[in-house]
Amino acid sequence: MSCTGQYVPQLRARGYRMTPQRLVILHVLHHSKKHVSPSQVYELAKKDLPGLTEPTVYRTLEFLAENGLARSSQQKNGHIAYEIAGHEHHHLVCRVCGREAEVDHALLKSMYKKLESESGYQLTDSHLTFFGLCPRCQ
Amino acid sequence: MSCTGQYVPQLRARGYRMTPQRLVILHVLHHSKKHVSPSQVYELAKKDLPGLTEPTVYRTLEFLAENGLARSSQQKNGHIAYEIAGHEHHHLVCRVCGREAEVDHALLKSMYKKLESESGYQLTDSHLTFFGLCPRCQ
DNA sequence: TATGTTATTATAAAAACTTGCAATAAGGAA
């Protein structure tokens, strides 16, 4: 679980603490190839930390997302799933088969700029989920 | 509640039926200025149709969204709220105060085109929620 | 290392949301 030690300074700097629960949840996210739901995180993390509870998982995932260590994204069913924060990207999800594609943020950068200048808002969040039909399902 | 009769043909054409429950829920959405949560819809609609149940509200809202009569949008708390489908637009939500701004879809149209041609996906859904800081909260 | 502050957790209970299924009723056909 050494891979997750890198996150400690990010928390400390903000006055937050690193705990076994946060470590184990970061570890799960770090090693998941795809998004994982809160309940999946709970099941996986529980193996390494049996005392872990569900409310803690929900709160921790939200906490990690708020602090930029994780990223939340909307699923086809409306639920939220999480992944470790890596490079900025977005998701395309097929309404029919669920197939996902990743879109680099670079593709949307100019649109973000335009949106910010027109609205006066400063966009802090940069994960979007687009729904549509994948090439196979059209 | 005559204002909602306009939606009947849209359902019939797809083989679906118009029911008192759907009418009353459409009526609520039609007359709500902002997004409403499923439980808000339930409370409001129940006044006109006392027998209405919560599962029906959830199912109906999802149904209406799937069929283009309503639009769902993610809230700051991660929950989903609904509004009547009108002109295509997106939302900007302030992370701090919750203030919302509307963005016309026209502003994103070229980005959508680019996204479609690069990914091969055909984007069916066009409601996005952007999170950030509004001018007052920056 | 020992101590104090306070962020974080587990617990328990509530609220929000979903699902399966039998009963109902919308609307097409006779």
Added chain:
DNA sequence: TTCCTTATTGCAAGTTTTTATAATAACATA
């Protein structure tokens, strides 16, 4: 109008997510 098909609903029970609060433990300080 009456009958029939099947989309839709209500009910009841389940699952998921949230909230309040008291107990715990991280870590700054001495």
